[in-house]
Amino acid sequence: MKTTEVLVIGGGPAGLSAALEAASRGSQVTLVDSDLQLGGQLIKQTHKFFGSEDERAGTRGYKIGELLFKELEGLKDCIDVHVNTTVLGYYKEDGVVSLSRGEEDYFRIKPERIVMSTGAMERLIPFPKNDLPGVYGAGAVQTLMNVYGVTPGKRVLMIGAGNIGLIVSYQLMQAGVDVAAVVEFMPKIGGYWVHAAKIRRLGVPILLRHTIVEALGEDVVSGAVIQAVGDKGLEGDPVRIDCDIICLAVGLTPTAELLWQAGCDMQFVPELCGYVPRRDAHMRTSQSHIWVAGDAAGIEEASSAMVEGRLAGLGAARSLGHVKDSDYDAGLASYWQRLSHLRAGEVGEKIRSGLEKCSCDAWEV
Amino acid sequence: MKKEIVVCRCEEVTLEEIRQWINRGYDSFDELKRVLRVGMGPCQGRGCRDIILKEIARAKGVPVSEVPVGTFRPPAKPVKLGILAEGGDK
Numbered sequence: 001m002k003t004t005e006v007l008v009i010g011g012g013p014a015g016l017s018a019a020l021e022a023a024s025r026g027s028q029v030t031l032v033d034s035d036l037q038l039g040g041q042l043i044k045q046t047h048k049f050f051g052s053e054d055e056r057a058g059t060r061g062y063k064i065g066e067l068l069f070k071e072l073e074g075l076k077d078c079i080d081v082h083v084n085t086t087v088l089g090y091y092k093e094d095g096v097v098s099l100s101r102g103e104e105d106y107f108r109i110k111p112e113r114i115v116m117s118t119g120a121m122e123r124l125i126p127f128p129k130n131d132l133p134g135v136y137g138a139g140a141v142q143t144l145m146n147v148y149g150v151t152p153g154k155r156v157l158m159i160g161a162g163n164i165g166l167i168v169s170y171q172l173m174q175a176g177v178d179v180a181a182v183v184e185f186m187p188k189i190g191g192y193w194v195h196a197a198k199i200r201r202l203g204v205p206i207l208l209r210h211t212i213v214e215a216l217g218e219d220v221v222s223g224a225v226i227q228a229v230g231d232k233g234l235e236g237d238p239v240r241i242d243c244d245i246i247c248l249a250v251g252l253t254p255t256a257e258l259l260w261q262a263g264c265d266m267q268f269v270p271e272l273c274g275y276v277p278r279r280d281a282h283m284r285t286s287q288s289h290i291w292v293a294g295d296a297a298g299i300e301e302a303s304s305a306m307v308e309g310r311l312a313g314l315g316a317a318r319s320l321g322h323v324k325d326s327d328y329d330a331g332l333a334s335y336w337q338r339l340s341h342l343r344a345g346e347v348g349e350k351i352r353s354g355l356e357k358c359s360c361d362a363w364e365v
Numbered sequence: 366m367k368k369e370i371v372v373c374r375c376e377e378v379t380l381e382e383i384r385q386w387i388n389r390g391y392d393s394f395d396e397l398k399r400v401l402r403v404g405m406g407p408c409q410g411r412g413c414r415d416i417i418l419k420e421i422a423r424a425k426g427v428p429v430s431e432v433p434v435g436t437f438r439p440p441a442k443p444v445k446l447g448i449l450a451e452g453g454d455k
Contacts, residue, residue, distance in 0.1 A: 001454060089439020098453075100444055106453035121411050126380050128368035214368060253415060260437035268430035274415070275434060 004030035004080070006316045007097060007111035009087050009258065012040020013302040014294025014309035015117030016068045021313030022115070023078035026322040030109060031079055032099060034086040038072075039065040040119055041139070042302060044146035047167050050192070051303035052341050061302065062146075090114075090261045095289070113289050113316040116259055117309060120252035120273075120295035125159070128214040134221025138168040138249035151175050153245035157224050158182040159212050163191035165249030169199050172247075180243050182206045183226050212246065213238055221246055252299045259296065262287050271354025272298025278358045282315035282332070283308055286363060291316055298358070300351055304342045311335045372420075373413040375406020383417060387424045394418060394435035404435070407443055 008019045011033035019031040037043065045061020056064050072079060082101065089098045097109050122137035124130065136152060138160070144150045156177055158169045161184035169179045182199065187209050189196045196206060209229050216223035224246050228236040253274040260266060264277040265286035276298045277285040284291050291312035294305035311332070318328045343351050370380040378401045386400055394410075394417055397403050403417060404410030414434070422429040 086442055088441050088444060091439070098439060100440075100442075100448070103445065104448060106444065106448040106451070108454060123415060124412050126370045126372055126416055128370050131371040131374050131377075255411075257409070257437050257441045260434070261439060261441075270430075 001096070002030075002107065002109045004028060004109055004111045005320055006030070006113045006115065006313070007032070007109055008115045008117060008313075009097075010040070010117040010119055010294070010296070011035075011038035011081070011083070012117060012119050012294060012305070013042055013064070013068070014119070014296070014305040014312075015040070015115065016065075016072065017306040017309030018115040018117055018291070018293050018313035018316070019079050019309075020068065020071050020075060021310045022317045023075045023313075025314060025317035027078070027113075027313075027317045027320055029079045030082065030111070032082045032085045032087060034084070036084050038069065038081065038083060042068075044142050045302070046146055046171060047195075049303060051301065052338070054338050055303035055306060055342065057303070064302070064306075087258060090258050092261075092263055113291070113319060114262075115291045115293060115309070115312045115316055116262075116277075116285075116296050117293045117305075117312070118255040118258060118296045120299055121255050122248065123251045123253055124248060125212075125250050127212050129217065129221075130215060132215050132217050132221050133219070134217065134244055135215055135246045136248065138164050138247045139252075141245070141247050142168050142171065145171060145175050151177050152247075153243075154178060155180055155243045156245040156247050157212070157226075157241050157243040158247045158249060160184060160249030160251070161186075161189045161191060161196065161206055161208070162249060162251065163195060164252075165247075166191040166195035166199060168247065168249060169204060170195065170202075173199070173202055173204075177245075179204045180241050181226075183210045183212060184208050185211050185229060215246055216240070220244070252295065254296050254299060256296060259285065259290075259292065262290055264290060264292075267358045269298060269354045269357050271350045272300075272358070274299075276358055278360065280360050280362050281336070282362075283312040284315055284363065288363070289319070298351070298354055301342070304339060304351075307335050307338050307342070311339075372416050373401070373403040373406065375408050375412070376402040378403050378413075380416075380420070383420055384424070387421060392421050392425060393433055394421070395433075397421075398435065409441060409443075410435075 005028040006022045008015045008031045023029045042061045042065035051057045085101045213225040225238045227238045266275045293308040293312040421432045
């Protein structure tokens with residue numbers, strides 16, 4: 001059976017960073033990702049990142065991905081990469097992980113340490129005919145367009161005015177697709193104003209306190225019905241919108257199956273959008289050889305996911321005896337400084353309060 | 366005509382069916398999984414679990430954080446029995 005010092009599960013911004021950090025500190029790393037290429041959501045993010053200088057604010061997401069790939073190239077002797085490879089199970093009894101490459105190849109790895117950077121999945125909402133072809137997750141639409149160069153349709157109704165809904169609406173328009181409206185259940189826009197302003201300037205209405213009531217169409221989507229929402233539920237007249245695509249950008253939830261399988265202490269934290277593992281200041285879970293990073297640790301942004309990945313990779317490397325205490329302390333302090341910078345101010349308030357509920361300084365031994 | 370809302374797309378289970386079974390006392394995710402197969406298809410509950418937990422919470426009048434999420438077992442995605450039978454690690 002294959003063995004490895006550090007198994008990193010998920011090669012998005014968090015996992016890539018964890019693998020790079022652990023390898024650069026002298027660990028032998030195996031990095032697996034279920035997709036055909038590494039990079040997670042970075043490879044389709046054509047917008048410029050916010051955040052801070054250290055986290056390459058002002059650079060487009062896919063460019064940040066390229067920088068990480070370049071770093072990976074320099075460490076390729078220490079990082080064994082497996083794409084198109086999904087972790088199927090974690091077996092607590094003996095610490096073995098089972099995986100499949102594609103549909104045919106099944107194998108096992110026994111790692112000494114694991115970093116779970118499994119990311120997030122898109123939420124769905126129930127409404128009549130939500131299973132018609134033409135109802136998409138916004139992330140899926142972004143993948144179709146920006147990775148595969150395929151536009152999903154001609155006219156889109158976007159559900160959700162968070163950052164994903166706003167950014168994907170703008171990118172749809174850049175690709176020549178008409179956006180009929182952005183519908184948002186909450187009384188306020190969830191995403192950054194700059195993204196909202198861009199699509200408003202192009203004449204797309206953002207309808208706050210509105211919801212989708214049903215999708216229309218027989219074999220495929222031909223429209224949608226939306227309606228205003230008041231304190232007592234739906235109010236006003238239902239409005240028919242003509243569209244061939246309904247795009248759901250109603251939030252993400254952490255991908256946590258493997259953390260559950262591994263028996264990590266889990267906690268429901270609404271601010272982090274679902275169940276997340278309790279973790280210490282080293283991003284270590286209650287299972288002493290398992291670390292967590294990125295959206296799997298709570299829905300946040302790629303910038304902080306990358307720093308969390310660094311922390312997890314550093315922690316895993318130190319636990320294997322590869323990092324001197326003084327180097328570790330310096331690394332820890334610097335990464336935490338970068339994280340607090342990213343989470344500062346009003347925008348970070350929700351994240352800070354969520355993290356307070358699931359963090360501890362150190363696990364009791 | 367009553368409009369159907371599909372909650373579990375993999376196994377084509379509707380919101381109405383889920384509500385009926387919750388009313389009959391099958392008010393946990395694992396019980397619903399056993400009677401309706403929700404969460405047993407290709408996506409393994411990634412699409413429906415959150416919606417079903419909210420329905421259970423609503424029916425019982427408790428916050429969703431108090432509804433048990435159900436058991437997570439390998440495999441996390443469907444695998445052909447043949448490749449398991451072969452034993453892997455070729």
